[in-house]
Amino acid sequence: TALRVGVIGTGLIGRDHLRRMATVLAGVSVVAVADVDAVAAARAAATVGAAVHRDGLDLVASGGVDAVLVCSWGGTHEEYVLAALAAGKPVFCEKPLATTPDACLRIVRAEVAHGGRLVQVGYMRRYDAAYRALKRTLDSGAVGAPLMMHCAHRNAGVPASYEPENTITDTAVHEIDMARWMFGSEIAAVRVLRPRASRNAGRLPDPMLLVLELANGMLVDVEISVNVRYGYDIRGEILGEDGTVALGDPGLISVRRSGQVAAPVPADWRDRFGAAYDVELREWVDAVTGGGVLTGPGSWDGYAASAVADAAVRALRTGERVTVTLAERPALYGPADRPAA
Ligand code: NAD
Ligand code: ISE
Numbered sequence: 491t492a493l494r495v496g497v498i499g500t501g502l503i504g505r506d507h508l509r510r511m512a513t514v515l516a517g518v519s520v521v522a523v524a525d526v527d528a529v530a531a532a533r534a535a536a537t538v539g540a541a542v543h544r545d546g547l548d549l550v551a552s553g554g555v556d557a558v559l560v561c562s563w564g565g566t567h568e569e570y571v572l573a574a575l576a577a578g579k580p581v582f583c584e585k586p587l588a589t590t591p592d593a594c595l596r597i598v599r600a601e602v603a604h605g606g607r608l609v610q611v612g613y614m615r616r617y618d619a620a621y622r623a624l625k626r627t628l629d630s631g632a633v634g635a636p637l638m639m640h641c642a643h644r645n646a647g648v649p650a651s652y653e654p655e656n657t658i659t660d661t662a663v664h665e666i667d668m669a670r671w672m673f674g675s676e677i678a679a680v681r682v683l684r685p686r687a688s689r690n691a692g693r694l695p696d697p698m699l700l701v702l703e704l705a706n707g708m709l710v711d712v713e714i715s716v717n718v719r720y721g722y723d724i725r726g727e728i729l730g731e732d733g734t735v736a737l738g739d740p741g742l743i744s745v746r747r748s749g750q751v752a753a754p755v756p757a758d759w760r761d762r763f764g765a766a767y768d769v770e771l772r773e774w775v776d777a778v779t780g781g782g783v784l785t786g787p788g789s790w791d792g793y794a795a796s797a798v799a800d801a802a803v804r805a806l807r808t809g810e811r812v813t814v815t816l817a818e819r820p821a822l823y824g825p826a827d828r829p830a831a
Pocket of ligand 2: 645648660661664759
């Protein structure tokens with residue numbers, strides 16, 4: 491029988507995941523939705539024939555819901571994830587797990603008290619074919635021991651509600667998680683450098699450069715630009731002792747005409763990572779229905795990313811190098827300095 495899922499938050503990604511579960515994945519059925527915007531909830535529910543719940547906590551408690559997807563605004567995630575843990579239900583929470591390290595730690599502690607993993611966080615790059623190929627090549631030893639990684643995370647634009655620190659807590663947080671996963675090392679310190687601002691920046695610190703110092707001695711630099719206008723551009727190149735390995739061009743074609751070569755640039759994250767979200771949710775549904783162990787990014791990863799993001803926000807505000815101090819890692823999440831696979 492299909493896994494009965496309830497979705498909280500029917501905005502951009504909530505609706506995209508609804509469509510995915512209804513039309514792309516097998517073995518899952520969306521039975522309930524909730525949103526503080528009742529009109530949005532009703533409209534989304536109608537697309538998949540789901541029931542509308544008065545609020546998210548009501549949905550979590552519903553006997554007809556086996557597992558929960560949290561796709562509401564970041565500040566609301568903690569309450570819903572804690573409710574799912576209290577109900578003993580698996581919960582897939584879009585990033586960030588919560589908006590402060592303390593809130594993430596409350597989730598970690600509740601999951602440890604439950605005694606087994608129930609939480610997965612939506613860090614989908616771990617499921618992207620290109621990032622997985624990068625990691626396979628790195629792990630094969632083909633380019634030798636890694637020394638540095640250069641990344642760029644460019645958005646065509648961001649919504650008007652996007653605040654200055656969202657450049658880190660909403661955007662750079664993907665590279666923060668990716669670096670921990672790719673190199674199997676925690677991030678020990680962070681610096682944020684700013685060139686002159688883009689004329690498209692408005693009140694945002696745009697662009698900026700994060701320099702992440704990993705506990706294993708590597709440096710990872712990340713350019714964040716959130717108003718590049720030309721498209722959604724995600725780049726990464728690892729420098730090893732014996733060679734380099736980089737993400738390829740995501741465009742499937744190139745056009746040669748009039749003395750020029752052109753290739754399409756993805757429009758946004760749905761375009762660039764659509765297939766990664768499919769794999770991410772397919773593996774999650776399989777793990778939950780198979781009664782198996784969740785192997786995707788979990789509460790500890792959500793906490794660690796939040797702790798680094800918090801340090802980076804301080805680095806952005808002060809211009810200083812800020813060290814990251816993590817709480818003690820509970821045994822549930824495996825040995826220290828080894829982010830979950
Ligand atoms: P959005 O603003 O389009 O949608 C959020 C929805 O949540 C809105 O419909 C809003 O009414 C609803 N909502 C707000 N508070 C609520 C509450 N307390 N209870 C129920 N519903 C509530 O935002 P979005 O772009 O869909 O982002 C949602 C989440 O997904 C964010 O945490 C964001 O960081 C994350 N996200 C992840 C990715 C990714 O690449 N993994 C991409 C986009 C967004
Ligand atoms: C958005 O919330 C995402 O998670 C996207 O993946 C990211 O590229 C974008 O910057 C965020 O705002």
